[in-house]
Amino acid sequence: MRKTHSDIIMDNGDLKSRALGVLRRFYGYNSFYPLQFEAIQCVMQGNDAVVLMPTGGGKSLCFQIPALLSEGCTIVISPLLALMKDQVDALQAMGIPAASVNSSQTDGYNREVIEQMFAGRIKLLYISPERLLAEVVQWSSSIKISLFAIDEAHCISQWGHDFRPEYTQLATLRRQFPDVPIMALTATADRLTRGDIARQLNIPDARLFMTSFDRPNISLNVVTNVSGNDKLRMITRFIDSHKGESGIIYSLRRTDTEKMALRLRSLGYKAAAFHAGMPTNEKEQVQTDFLNDDIPIVCATIAFGMGINKSNVRWVIHSNMPKSIECYYQEIGRAGRDGMPATALMFYSFADVITLRSFAQNSGQISVNMNKLQRMQQYAESDVCRRRTLLSYFNESYLHDCGNCDVCLNPPERFDATILCQMALSAIVRTGGKEGVSAIIDILRGSAKTDIVAKGYNTLRTYGVGRDLSFAAWNAYLLQMLQMGIIDVAYDDYNHLRVTAYGREILKGTRQVMLSKFSYSSSKTTTAAAKEKKPRQGQLQDMPPADKVLFERLKETRLAIARAQKVPPYIVFSDKVLDVIARHRPTTREEFSVLYGIGEKKTKMYWRPFTTAVRAYIEAHPL
Numbered sequence: 001m002r003k004t005h006s007d008i009i010m011d012n013g014d015l016k017s018r019a020l021g022v023l024r025r026f027y028g029y030n031s032f033y034p035l036q037f038e039a040i041q042c043v044m045q046g047n048d049a050v051v052l053m054p055t056g057g058g059k060s061l062c063f064q065i066p067a068l069l070s071e072g073c074t075i076v077i078s079p080l081l082a083l084m085k086d087q088v089d090a091l092q093a094m095g096i097p098a099a100s101v102n103s104s105q106t107d108g109y110n111r112e113v114i115e116q117m118f119a120g121r122i123k124l125l126y127i128s129p130e131r132l133l134a135e136v137v138q139w140s141s142s143i144k145i146s147l148f149a150i151d152e153a154h155c156i157s158q159w160g161h162d163f164r165p166e167y168t169q170l171a172t173l174r175r176q177f178p179d180v181p182i183m184a185l186t187a188t189a190d191r192l193t194r195g196d197i198a199r200q201l202n203i204p205d206a207r208l209f210m211t212s213f214d215r216p217n218i219s220l221n222v223v224t225n226v227s228g229n230d231k232l233r234m235i236t237r238f239i240d241s242h243k244g245e246s247g248i249i250y251s252l253r254r255t256d257t258e259k260m261a262l263r264l265r266s267l268g269y270k271a272a273a274f275h276a277g278m279p280t281n282e283k284e285q286v287q288t289d290f291l292n293d294d295i296p297i298v299c300a301t302i303a304f305g306m307g308i309n310k311s312n313v314r315w316v317i318h319s320n321m322p323k324s325i326e327c328y329y330q331e332i333g334r335a336g337r338d339g340m341p342a343t344a345l346m347f348y349s350f351a352d353v354i355t356l357r358s359f360a361q362n363s364g365q366i367s368v369n370m371n372k373l374q375r376m377q378q379y380a381e382s383d384v385c386r387r388r389t390l391l392s393y394f395n396e397s398y399l400h401d402c403g404n405c406d407v408c409l410n411p412p413e414r415f416d417a418t419i420l421c422q423m424a425l426s427a428i429v430r431t432g433g434k435e436g437v438s439a440i441i442d443i444l445r446g447s448a449k450t451d452i453v454a455k456g457y458n459t460l461r462t463y464g465v466g467r468d469l470s471f472a473a474w475n476a477y478l479l480q481m482l483q484m485g486i487i488d489v490a491y492d493d494y495n496h497l498r499v500t501a502y503g504r505e506i507l508k509g510t511r512q513v514m515l516s517k518f519s520y521s522s523s524k525t526t527t528a529a530a531k532e533k534k535p536r537q538g539q540l541q542d543m544p545p546a547d548k549v550l551f552e553r554l555k556e557t558r559l560a561i562a563r564a565q566k567v568p569p570y571i572v573f574s575d576k577v578l579d580v581i582a583r584h585r586p587t588t589r590e591e592f593s594v595l596y597g598i599g600e601k602k603t604k605m606y607w608r609p610f611t612t613a614v615r616a617y618i619e620a621h622p623l
Helices: 012-027 036-044 061-069 081-093 107-118 129-138 165-176 191-200 228-240 254-266 280-291 325-332 350-361 366-380 386-393 418-430 437-444 450-454 471-483 501-508 538-542 545-565 575-584 589-593 600-620
Strands: 049-052 073-077 098-101 124-127 145-150 182-186 207-210 218-224 246-250 271-274 297-300 313-318 342-348 414-416 487-490 496-499 514-516
Touching: 012 036, 012 061, 012 600, 036 049, 036 061, 036 207, 049 191, 061 073, 061 124, 061 145, 061 182, 073 129, 081 098, 081 124, 098 107, 124 129, 129 165, 145 165, 165 191, 182 191, 191 207, 218 366, 218 386, 228 254, 228 313, 228 342, 254 271, 254 297, 271 280, 313 325, 325 366, 325 386, 350 366, 366 386, 366 471, 386 471, 418 437, 418 471, 418 487, 418 496, 418 501, 437 450, 437 471, 471 487, 471 514, 496 501, 545 575, 545 600, 589 600
Parallel strands: 049 182, 049 207, 073 124, 073 145, 098 124, 145 182, 218 342, 246 297, 246 313, 271 297, 313 342
Antiparallel strands: 414 514, 487 496
């Protein structure tokens, strides 16, 4: 264990009390999310940490709170300029001394920021990995660095969906600053990626803090085999059902983003395209307009969104299937960051698979990317609760259907498959977890193939116990077991099947499992009409009518303040905070100051205009 920060009293109760005080003062929250304080405590004690929390799950607080409690400056390594600016703006709005050093600023301004850091006036410095490695060698050993926080840490791993070679050089931080704790953070990392993060950063003893990957506020929906004008009609009807809300439409190709934006504009919608091939000034303008709510719809490639901290994105549409579940999870996570209801809608066709297979074949990691594409396709075609399928990819067992996805709302015929699953699980265990799907099915069906007999699998007790089911049926059921987290695929060990902890409970007979019934006549294709169910209304739409009117008035107040301050509206307050104000109707500073998400500085700045709006509404709508 490295040295504890000298300025921190290491009594756990005292540390938590101080951390909660900072949380209330600056952020307006009264309690931590699960594992936030434990991660804070870990690095405050001088230890390394790997933090995996979903988008909107509070990762940033895990390093921002230690920064405010510690002497010196926390260095935050971030991959994108937009992400840096967004976070710095949000911190400054709460009265927290934060700044960034990046190429979009003048050399003089960057030098001034560094000088401010040396003078101890900055608590959080945001910087890219490339810039950090160039700057850090010039920093005097006298500078006090309290913590290195590496955001979007999946970028360091070859198994991650957004591998960046520059991140691998960050391992030098441990050698250069052996006494400074390192915290790696990401919202998207499967088992292989999170192990690789610690190895690449040379922090093998880092504690892992991993909360659920579940984003229950996001409704998950997939539409299959819809294209052309039918797809456009579905998209416009979807947008019409989300009037006044911000959203992103993702497409695979740059030209598709431009065509989508053009077609939507021709129909009267305010939409703009965004992709990596656009001039920098155009991209910056689109992003600024989107952040400021001047343009509610952006049609984009994956080049857009990673640096967006906009909390009031209410929906994400994938016009094409993404290349991996990591990408899909990251992209839908741009909706509902404030925890309010949001919707993810994905269109899927086999044409997408053909295109993505071509991309994978031309990548530097053909095998890895083909496997990831296969899991994405399985998600799109799943008859299992989509949330269970999604979470199983991240090795998280979700033991019940979510009730907030298209499969749950239109469920297939199910049956008690406990004995069937026990057969398959027994076969996997008896092979020592050394076989893939095909071999397991051959064992279950009693195949006399040469390799099955040569390995002695014909002598196993499970040999032939499932010969009454076809190969296709077993394949479908094993896929459902994979999607439900009953079994797992060891991608780093020849794609062999392994039994999970959840699967072992089923094998022992302590859990029952239901699967969707397989039949050759069943079709994966669902008609557009069947899928066009009424969108889930969610919290905002479920408000009593008066509160909804007040909510809209509060949005107008927020927009006026944001325009005057030249900041995005969500920097003033998130939709969730406006919802709280609309429900509690504060009319005094004291009532306003104790509400969720309202800290000291925002109380001072905003209590008058918002309580004035509330009083005006109450006077106009007496009970």
